[in-house]
Amino acid sequence: MNIILLGPPGAGKGTQARKLVDERNMVQLSTGDMLRAARTSGTEMGKMVAAVMDRGDLVTDEIVIGLIREQLVAAQSGGDIIGNGFIFDGFPRTLAQADALGALLDELGAGLDCVIEMQVDDDALVDRITARATCKDCGEVYNDNTKPIPADGKCSNCGSSQIERRADDNEESLRTRLMAYYKQTSPLVGYYYAKGDLKSVDGLASMDEVAGSIAKALG
Numbered sequence: 001m002n003i004i005l006l007g008p009p010g011a012g013k014g015t016q017a018r019k020l021v022d023e024r025n026m027v028q029l030s031t032g033d034m035l036r037a038a039r040t041s042g043t044e045m046g047k048m049v050a051a052v053m054d055r056g057d058l059v060t061d062e063i064v065i066g067l068i069r070e071q072l073v074a075a076q077s078g079g080d081i082i083g084n085g086f087i088f089d090g091f092p093r094t095l096a097q098a099d100a101l102g103a104l105l106d107e108l109g110a111g112l113d114c115v116i117e118m119q120v121d122d123d124a125l126v127d128r129i130t131a132r133a134t135c136k137d138c139g140e141v142y143n144d145n146t147k148p149i150p151a152d153g154k155c156s157n158c159g160s161s162q163i164e165r166r167a168d169d170n171e172e173s174l175r176t177r178l179m180a181y182y183k184q185t186s187p188l189v190g191y192y193y194a195k196g197d198l199k200s201v202d203g204l205a206s207m208d209e210v211a212g213s214i215a216k217a218l219g
């Protein structure tokens with residue numbers, strides 16, 4: 001089963017994707033994580049996208065479609081390690097990316113089963129994101145209000161002491177990301193609704209309740 005998690009920054013896509021990976025043995029494809037990895041490893045592409053990401057704007061379609069194509073082709077030629085399908089997290093973010101994903105899946109003889117829209121109101125997003133921190137090593141997400149970083153500063157999941165705030169998790173960049181979401185990504189809600197693939201869940205509920213609604217939507 002291949003699914004998309006769609007929603008504004010801070011809607012909880014990454015958190016829910018990680019749960020699906022653990023519980024259903026699916027493969028998470030997060031373009032945000034891929035771009036951050038490219039920055040950390042200092043590739044040319046990583047250097048090119050750094051300023052765009054920190055500002056909160058979208059990286060070009062060409063770059064992210066290229067990243068996704070690489071991952072899908074690698075997973076397919078890996079054959080046995082595809083698991084139970086892909087979770088697209090943070091991709092597609094534009095109509096061009098949505099068309100490209102459809103074409104790529106066609107090429108691979110795969111389909112798209114479901115698009116989960118995570119609905120959250122904008123005030124909640126600002127609160128969530130400015131309180132957010134992430135473990136650099138395992139991706140565990142912390143929140144100053146709901147899940148504070150352990151007192152010893154070590155990740156409760158993997159023990160790493162590298163718990164960091166993202167450079168783009170500040171109020172100014174978040175405003176730009178929200179604008180990008182409403183201008184460029186939110187049309188995908190209508191796009192997938194018209195295709196008959198859309199299911200919406202309340203992203204403001206507790207983490208476990210959201211996971212429950214997603215499980216129900218996936219059937």
Ligand code: ADP
Nearest residue numbers: 009010031032053056057058059064090091093
């Ligand atoms: P969030 O959903 O919290 O905003 P992500 O980790 O998904 O964060 O993305 C971080 C940044 O990476 C985005 O603000 C954007 O600059 C870039 N990015 C990620 N995915 C895409 C995409 N599909 N298209 C264009 N830019 C992207």
Ligand code: ZN
Nearest residue numbers: 135138155158
């Ligand atoms: Zn960790």
